[in-house]
Amino acid sequence: MIYLFHRDASQKTLQIRGEDYKYLIKVRRHSIGDELAFRNKENIQTLFHYKLIEIAPRYATFELLRSEIVEVKAKQTLHIGWCVIDNKSIEKVLASLNELGVKKITFIYCDRSQKNFKPDFKRFERIIEASNQQCGRTDIMEFNTSKGLKSFILQHPQTKVFDFTEKILACESDFETLLIGCEGGFSQQERELLKNQEVFRLDTPMVLRSESAVLAVASKILL
Template sequence: MTYILLEETPTELLFLKGELFKYLVKVRRHGVGDKLYFRTKENMEELYLYQVKTIENRSLELEKISCEVKVVASKVLLHIGWCVIDMKSIEKVLPSLSEIGVNKISFISCDRSQKNFKHDMKRLKRILEASMQQCGRSTYIEFDVYKNIEDFIKEFPQTKVFDFAKKTIDQYRDIETVLVGCEGGFSPSEKEFLQSQDVFRLDTPMVLRSESAVMAVASKILL
């Protein structure tokens, strides 16, 4: 854990109790004199440094040493248009997408998307926060929802499409927005609509699951 996320801006003295106390003292084995970093949901850009002052039975007292503005984010802004798949599959790969620096994810209802999945944005945010505290990232992935591919392409006409194609991803540079299909790929009508977009593939003979494709494409672009 590179920093701890707090609900509110801490004061000069910080007292931690409950589950966070148990985690830091019982699991992480922090003791008097150890230094810990904190950020707050109110202002993610500021990084606070505290030192453990005293440890009692159920309370950890820390004293502020410094505060600095330190933004940790990817230098490349990548926006993924992701045709909706099982949210459990999305949740599994979301921490990794956060760690490599994806900036935004738009969930799109496609012809082959299962229609009974609901987007629990609060749960996704909690998963993000756990990942951010581990990797040090100070910016959230942005989320939004589109009812179909047409609406998404209309708003982001520069979108590149991941699908079966002659060209590979290495033949394109400065990809800002990429569209990835759901399980089963794009329907014939969607393929016809997307003919005017730049389409690329990865240089592999394997057929990738949607979440594997998102992770592989994002990694190629960002890392």
């Protein structure tokens, strides 16, 4: 853990209870005198350094030592348009996408998306919060939905598409918006809609699952 979110971070003293207490004291076994870093979601760029001064049976008290502006974020901005798939598959790679620095994910109901799948933004946000604390990132990944593929392309005309093609993604490629299909890929009608977009693939003979593709492409673009 690089830092911990706490609503009272910035105050001269703060107390932790509940799950945070269990994690820091019971799991991480911090003791009196240890220095820990906290951030406040309302002022996430500021890193607050606290010293542990008291451990009680159900809470721990920290004293503010100093604060500093420390921002940690990706050098490049990447927005992913992702055709809706099962939430469980999204959750498997969401923390990794956050660590890579993906700025935003817009979920789109495509022809082959199962309509009973609905992105659970509240759960996604909890995953991102935990991931930020582990990797140190100081901006919050954004989530959005789009009415459909046509609407998404109209809003983001420079979108580049991951699909079957001869063009292989180059390491120096400059991307701002990327479109990834769902399981089964794009329908023929969708491919007709996307015919004017730049299309690319990875240099592999394997057929990738949607979540494997989004992770592999984001890694190549951002790292």
